[in-house]
Amino acid sequence: LYIEKLSVPQEQRITLAEYLQQLSRHRNFLWFVCMNLVQVFHCHFNSNFFPLFLEHLLSDKISVSTGSFLLGVSYIAPHLNNLYFLSLCRRCGVYTVVRGLFFLKLALSIVMLLAGPDQVYLLCIFIASNRVFTEGTCKLLNLVVTDLVDEDLVLNRRKQAASALLFGMVALVTKPGQTFAPLIGTWLLSTYTGYDIFQRNPLSNVVSAQPKLESAAALEPTLRQGCFYLLIFIPIVCALLQLLSWSQFSLHGKRLQMVKAQRQNLTQGRAPEVKTI
Numbered sequence: 001l002y003i004e005k006l007s008v009p010q011e012q013r014i015t016l017a018e019y020l021q022q023l024s025r026h027r028n029f030l031w032f033v034c035m036n037l038v039q040v041f042h043c044h045f046n047s048n049f050f051p052l053f054l055e056h057l058l059s060d061k062i063s064v065s066t067g068s069f070l071l072g073v074s075y076i077a078p079h080l081n082n083l084y085f086l087s088l089c090r091r092c093g094v095y096t097v098v099r100g101l102f103f104l105k106l107a108l109s110i111v112m113l114l115a116g117p118d119q120v121y122l123l124c125i126f127i128a129s130n131r132v133f134t135e136g137t138c139k140l141l142n143l144v145v146t147d148l149v150d151e152d153l154v155l156n157r158r159k160q161a162a163s164a165l166l167f168g169m170v171a172l173v174t175k176p177g178q179t180f181a182p183l184i185g186t187w188l189l190s191t192y193t194g195y196d197i198f199q200r201n202p203l204s205n206v207v208s209a210q211p212k213l214e215s216a217a218a219l220e221p222t223l224r225q226g227c228f229y230l231l232i233f234i235p236i237v238c239a240l241l242q243l244l245s246w247s248q249f250s251l252h253g254k255r256l257q258m259v260k261a262q263r264q265n266l267t268q269g270r271a272p273e274v275k276t277i
Contacts, residue, residue: 019162022155022156023152023169027248028249032141032145032148033170033173033174035246035249036177037174038238039137039141039174040175041177041178041180042134042181042234042238043134043181044177047181048181050074050127051071052227054067054070054071056227057123057127057231058070058120058123058127066124070124070127070128073132074127074128077128078131078132078136081132081133082140085097085140086140089140093252093253094144095249095252101140102137102239103243104133105134106235106243109130109232109236113232113233113236117225126231127231130231134235145167149166149167150259151251154262154263185230185234189230192226195222
């Protein structure tokens with residue numbers, strides 16, 4: 001018994017510039033990183049401004065225990081929710097589930113906009129669900145990257161899948177979303193309301209309490225309205241941008257099945273041939 005290796009031409013080494021050029025021609029990769037950049041921005045925007053929304057939209061409407069419960073649910077529920085999302089992906093496909101989550105985010109934001117900031121229970125549900133579904137979507141997108149790895153292997157006829165490189169490039173390209181989320185959110189809040197979260201006077205309570213209370217009372221309605229609009233319009237804009245880019249993503253359905261079949265053929269074609277004497 002011996003093993004005869006098939007004569008496969010050795011893959012030519014490519015430079016970083018050539019690899020980036022190949023990625024620039026990978027249409028689905030480009031649309032995916034555009035969508036994922038917005039998703040990373042939205043995830044970190046929620047993480048940074050979630051306590052601010054609770055303080056200025058719900059602090060005088062709900063008890064401290066209810067606020068703590070919402071905060072805890074927003075961190076635990078995404079992990080539990082992913083168990084359901086994964087089973088849903090097996091039945092309907094990742095593309096359909098992610099698109100449905102984008103539509104759901106858009107629909108909930110529009111309903112909350114029409115209802116207004118005075119619907120306390122609806123506002124609690126929206127704030128919690130917005131964070132839960134956004135974090136859940138972020139965790140599902142790694143499944144899409146694995147499909148992109150297969151398509152990259154098929155398109156460029158690679159000898160091995162460049163999974164580490166592709167995951168790294170996705171993380172690198174979407175990193176600005178994490179950086180700009182707090183900056184853009186703070187700038188929008190300051191532009192609309194004049195409220196600067198970095199300007200705090202620790203001696204204001206000691207020196208003069210009354211002027212602070214008057215200025216805070218004058219600022220509070222505008223600040224509350226600004227927080228509400230920020231809470232609503234950021235998900236609306238993100239959902240519209242994501243639906244636009246996701247509609248151009250073609251790696252699903254028959255296209256995905258074809259890529260998986262070609263990848264399997266390439267893998268089997270390079271398997272060693274076993275002969276019996």
